Amino acid sequence: MADTRRETPGGPAALPDSAERIRNVVLVGPAGSGKTTLLESLAAAAGAVSRRGSIVDGTTIGDHDPVAIRQQRSVEVSASTFAWKGTVITVLDTPGYADYTGELRAGLRGADAALFVVSSVDGVDSTTARLWDECELVGMPRAIAVTNLDRERADFDETVAICQRIFTGGGGVQPLFLPIHGDDESVVGFIDLLDEQIWHWTDGSLQISEAEDRHRELIESERGALIEGVVTESEDEELMERFIGGEHVEIDLLTTDLERAVARGHFHPVVGHAATTTTVGAELILDLIVRAFPSPLERTPPVVTEIDGAPTAPIACYPQGPLVAEVIKTTSDPYVGKVSIVRVFSGTLVSDSQVHVSGHFGPGTGHEDHDLDERIGHLMTLLGARHLDVPTAPAGSIVAVGRLTRAETGDTLSDPTHPMIMEPWHMPEPLLPIAVTAHSTGDEDRLGTALARLVAEDPTLRVEHADRTGQLILWTMGEAHADLLLDRIRTRYGVEVDSVEVLPSLRATLAGEAEGVGRLVKQSGGHGQYAVVHIVVEPLPAGRGFEFVDKVVGGAVPRNYIPSVERGIRAQMEQGVAGDFPVVDIRVTLVDGKAHSVDSSDMAFQTAGGMALKDAAAKTQVTLLEPIVSLSIDIPDEHVGAVISDLSTRRGMVTGTSSDGGGRSRVTADVPESEVSRYAIDIRSISHGTGTFTRSPAGFAPVPSNVARRLLGQD
Numbered sequence: 001m002a003d004t005r006r007e008t009p010g011g012p013a014a015l016p017d018s019a020e021r022i023r024n025v026v027l028v029g030p031a032g033s034g035k036t037t038l039l040e041s042l043a044a045a046a047g048a049v050s051r052r053g054s055i056v057d058g059t060t061i062g063d064h065d066p067v068a069i070r071q072q073r074s075v076e077v078s079a080s081t082f083a084w085k086g087t088v089i090t091v092l093d094t095p096g097y098a099d100y101t102g103e104l105r106a107g108l109r110g111a112d113a114a115l116f117v118v119s120s121v122d123g124v125d126s127t128t129a130r131l132w133d134e135c136e137l138v139g140m141p142r143a144i145a146v147t148n149l150d151r152e153r154a155d156f157d158e159t160v161a162i163c164q165r166i167f168t169g170g171g172g173v174q175p176l177f178l179p180i181h182g183d184d185e186s187v188v189g190f191i192d193l194l195d196e197q198i199w200h201w202t203d204g205s206l207q208i209s210e211a212e213d214r215h216r217e218l219i220e221s222e223r224g225a226l227i228e229g230v231v232t233e234s235e236d237e238e239l240m241e242r243f244i245g246g247e248h249v250e251i252d253l254l255t256t257d258l259e260r261a262v263a264r265g266h267f268h269p270v271v272g273h274a275a276t277t278t279t280v281g282a283e284l285i286l287d288l289i290v291r292a293f294p295s296p297l298e299r300t301p302p303v304v305t306e307i308d309g310a311p312t313a314p315i316a317c318y319p320q321g322p323l324v325a326e327v328i329k330t331t332s333d334p335y336v337g338k339v340s341i342v343r344v345f346s347g348t349l350v351s352d353s354q355v356h357v358s359g360h361f362g363p364g365t366g367h368e369d370h371d372l373d374e375r376i377g378h379l380m381t382l383l384g385a386r387h388l389d390v391p392t393a394p395a396g397s398i399v400a401v402g403r404l405t406r407a408e409t410g411d412t413l414s415d416p417t418h419p420m421i422m423e424p425w426h427m428p429e430p431l432l433p434i435a436v437t438a439h440s441t442g443d444e445d446r447l448g449t450a451l452a453r454l455v456a457e458d459p460t461l462r463v464e465h466a467d468r469t470g471q472l473i474l475w476t477m478g479e480a481h482a483d484l485l486l487d488r489i490r491t492r493y494g495v496e497v498d499s500v501e502v503l504p505s506l507r508a509t510l511a512g513e514a515e516g517v518g519r520l521v522k523q524s525g526g527h528g529q530y531a532v533v534h535i536v537v538e539p540l541p542a543g544r545g546f547e548f549v550d551k552v553v554g555g556a557v558p559r560n561y562i563p564s565v566e567r568g569i570r571a572q573m574e575q576g577v578a579g580d581f582p583v584v585d586i587r588v589t590l591v592d593g594k595a596h597s598v599d600s601s602d603m604a605f606q607t608a609g610g611m612a613l614k615d616a617a618a619k620t621q622v623t624l625l626e627p628i629v630s631l632s633i634d635i636p637d638e639h640v641g642a643v644i645s646d647l648s649t650r651r652g653m654v655t656g657t658s659s660d661g662g663g664r665s666r667v668t669a670d671v672p673e674s675e676v677s678r679y680a681i682d683i684r685s686i687s688h689g690t691g692t693f694t695r696s697p698a699g700f701a702p703v704p705s706n707v708a709r710r711l712l713g714q715d
Contacts, residue, residue: 011048012383013083019296019317019396023089023289026107029117030125031096034147036062036074037275038117039093045282048082048383052279061384062093067487075484077103077329079341079398081381084286090398098127098689099478101428102460106409109425110328110343110398113141113262113293120146120154124166126690136168139265141294145285149179149187149274160270167268174229176269177284178222187274190284191215193223194254201280227254233267234260255291263294296396301345303423307358307371312420315346319394323347323355325413326422327404332453332492340401341382342393342413349393349413351379356419357404359411367455370406373416377403408456427459430475431695432680434482435503437472439496450493454485461485468582469503478680504674507625507700508581513538516616518608528599531608533557533565534592537616540585543699546573547587557593561605565590568609577617581624584700588613624708625700627673632666633683635691640665642686650675670698
């Protein structure tokens, strides 16, 4: 029989009254696994679009950003909302490249379930496996879509076996449908193991029929394991007894238990997809989303507090509850302005209404905390670049909001009469620095505005104004992320910038003990300046900073001028004594001096103190110091040797190795900062994309003379 359940074409879907008829799904998987193509198939099967778009032609609904079209890959999370069998589905398509992990985490925050997309040709990469583990830790419901079944070397059974072996809780990974191949070995349909029906796309449209005798043996060999997995993971003891006893189990009961098992995050059905002209399998995946994925009512919302951090009552997915929503994505356009993708967790968001906007961020993030009331614009459901205005967005829904001028990604929207803030989601630290300069004076005037907008959109971007080098540093997730940001600065905001080498923030210290004298004796029109300072300077161990010792006797330097001497020395340390490198780790002892009853002053002794430090530095060797960072590197065991060998070439000192379990190890090392400015790129190459690291400041260390010449640009 022909399929008659497709929705009427018409773009984005309107929102239902009840969250029971909402499904929010995020697509997770590596680049090239077929996420965007799968979204096209789902939207076409649901009738939201008349035909599938093309990545090559730049016509997909998910990748409408100009950069994504040029690069032919997703670079940000997108939302597409359409209807299937009376249920509204919002699919959050996320980039697969590691540089865009922040976009992926935004998708995970907004969704109630994840559909892991695994290519039947390429299998599971390490990043996808680690994301699965993260979802496992928080109990996020997951299913697996095996894609690219229409390609050469595609192997559904082997891909399922790989997923069962690699994914945590692999015992709960079971195929829900089995592919059927035509005479030319292409996938033309699927066997539904629960319904025992055949879904066939041979003539270009979906046909559903009862399983034939030739399929019976295959069904019987696989169906038992599926039912056992569903019943076990749903913890339905009564149904388990019936199943073990050999009784027939009704399909309605199995479907109920399937939904319960998936919602618990313990059972993970596997479905298939072939991106042929007939999008084989898309309707089955839509059915799975509707009948097995949880509604927003079944997911525990994030923790909320008062804006001052005080605890408050938990929220629930209830339209009449207090308004609590979160901005999971913000985009800016010079012509359209800001558009924010918002997930409503509690209450109802109303178009053209007043909301409270809260954004509280940690130190060093580059984001200013803010709390203010703001009137929002229209609410819209999205289908890529297309939108449908909706008057309200009840709890559980995902919508786009216009005119939120101050809101940033990660902000909380709440009722102005009871403002609240949501617990932030985990964002990775950007570890690749790039230094940029404005190409012209006119560009410099606009660069600050462009960066402020990008920071509001992208919580993985950090902007640093380096005090000592004067450089403007953008901390990014990797080369692709850096290229994306530079592209947007140029094309979206019309600002031309140049990339330059990141300069290390060097310091200096004195290698040995030395005496210094600062003498300021000036007469000018009856107003003189007089101060004489004698000091002894000694080096201190690394990290000790600065110590000032007063050993003046007999009032050679009046007590009220001794603090002036210290201030002058500190000021000269900041300015440097050889070049403009700040001086650190010294002890200065004031041993003697002279003053004049009329011509001495605070400024005179400050100046003399600085002169004395410079005089002492001229009598001993000045040692250049470079910043050191501590790296903590997480890698598979087989790459430990390569990582340690590489660290030695970077003048690094390994401080420890340990096993993290699960075939992974942790290597810690102290390395000169100048040697690891591109480590975010290099560790991926060394570990074949499986390694991650964190870094933290570890003080300063002397620079070898040959390296010092390179750092100073003298080679």
